[in-house]
Amino acid sequence: MSKRDYYEVLGVARNASEEELKRAYRRCAMKHHPDRNPGDASALDKFKECKEAYEVLSDGGKRRIYDQHGHAAFEHGMGGGNAGPGFGGPDMGDIFGDIFGNIFGGGAGRGPRRGADVGYVLDLDLEEAVAGLEKRLELPTMAECEPCNGTGSEDGKLETCETCHGRGQVRYQRGIFSMQQPCPHCHGRGQTFRNPCAACRGNGRVEEEKVLSVKIPPGVDTGDRIRLAGEGEAGPAGAPPGDLYVEVRVRPHGIFVRDGDDLHCEVPIRITQAALGDTVRVPTLGGDAEIRIPAETQTGKVFRLRGKGVKSVRSRSAGDLYCKAVVETPINLTNEQRELLDRFEKTFTGENARRHSPRSSTFLDGVKGFWERMVS
Structure with a gap:
């Protein structure tokens, strides 16, 4: 059976550097090493194949000869005493020991390997x-x-x-x-x-x-x-x-999300709190704290509590806690509450409504511009 190209065996390009060859050989030998594939004859053959390929390609002189003449150079003894694998070249046991000694427990004479991690x-x-x-x-x-x-x-x-x-x-x-x-x-x-x-x-x-x-x-x-x-x-x-x-x-936490030294959480607030402003208590890992909700707060506004985050094993100081305000829509309304909200809604008419809804106004302006571009 004809031999495979040495570059193909190691899976590298023909212009691969010495370091690329070494890394490729390490991967190949680790994958097919007999210790990892006991009793697998095909793995042993592939292990020997990658050792042979690395012996030739890692030697500058042998590599030049191989690039010019291929496998025939070594089969027929071309290139002198250092030409082919096994002909006056380095001991492959030594090469293997240099590269893989620490991985597979060392070379000869070192006795049994240490226990597994x-x-x-x-x-x-x-x-x-x-x-x-x-x-x-x-x-x-x-x-x-x-x-x-x-x-x-x-x-x-x-x-x-x-x-x-x-x-x-x-x-x-x-x-x-x-x-x-x-x-x-x-x-x-x-x-x-x-x-x-x-x-x-x-x-x-x-x-x-x-x-x-x-x-x-x-x-x-x-x-x-x-x-x-x-x-x-x-x-x-x-x-x-x-x-x-x-x-x-x-484990995932019910309130906080950790990001490095910082913590993030969402703080639900009522519509009235967001519109009129209020002071709300928020949880921290060290106990409750207060944040001031200014009037006209919108959903998504983030409040920062310095030093209320995490002091990691690599940090000298604690991170911060970021609280994102989330305005909740009220549910389970009473008749009185519905009437009040209905009266409140009727105050938003014409241009007056746009003046009180900044995000809605921006959205409507964007929609209008979109349709104008579509028509033109």
């Missing part, structure tokens, strides 16, 4: 997020087995693995490619035991419910994360544990 989504009310509090968390996790102290051995006796000779890694040679993987015999520990622990069945870890108390600082918001070092899953064979990341999610 754990994520936890914590839902809070707005009041809780603003004030801060201490929360009790209950979460399932993999903890170190106490009877064997995480070794997996019933009697605590460990032996050097005969397969990897204590390195925790084994190297596989497949044609011109050399790959390193965790030792299948000791699972990357570098040590084995004859008597597995009965409590954890030799795994060194057991499932349990962990209870933690986490302090939530005042002012957190949706998306903020709190890291608890060492509170993730226990590492295999006594390796260090991972971390716990608590992500905050603030």
Whole structure:
């Protein structure tokens, strides 16, 4: 079967920069890495394919030869000792280790990887997020087995693995490619035991419910994360544990909408309050406050209360509270109220009505101009 074009394999243009090649190789290798696709032969083939492509295209000399002659240059040995993959070029195990060591737990001789990080989504009310509090968390996790102290051995006796000779890694040679993987015999520990622990069945870890108390600082918001070092899953064979990341999610509030350090709310007022003016009480997170509604207030007018917003974890001072006036139409009217409103409405006649309704006048003028333009 003919080989695919190396640029096509990595999904980059032929004029791609070194950084673009590296990013493309990282994506490709992560997607098809054997650790992520155990037992998938097609994924292994694609993984090797992207390694081969990157080896050639990341080397300036090999890339120039490939651009001129394609795959034939390497199949027939063109370009000298540094021409083709596997012919005096760099060890692909080293290349992989440089780029992916931190992602997949490092290269040979580093033993078992640390425990997995754990994520936890914590839902809070707005009041809780603003004030801060201490929360009790209950979460399932993999903890170190106490009877064997995480070794997996019933009697605590460990032996050097005969397969990897204590390195925790084994190297596989497949044609011109050399790959390193965790030792299948000791699972990357570098040590084995004859008597597995009965409590954890030799795994060194057991499932349990962990209870933690986490302090939530005042002012957190949706998306903020709190890291608890060492509170993730226990590492295999006594390796260090991972971390716990608590992500905050603030529930929608019945009154306030948060925007950074500021809060927004709507304040309903009656027609008479809007027309004649009044003082109304509005809620804040610290208790009630008063705002002065001037006469002739229109729906949508915003009143600002300084310092009545939120002091976030990143701020030195609190934000503001913005109250938008919303004029309500009265309902459930009595006969007397209807008569009064009817008498009031009859006072709006002719040009007098336009003088008292600024938004209506603007709207009518706009409609008139629209039809005049349509007719002309």
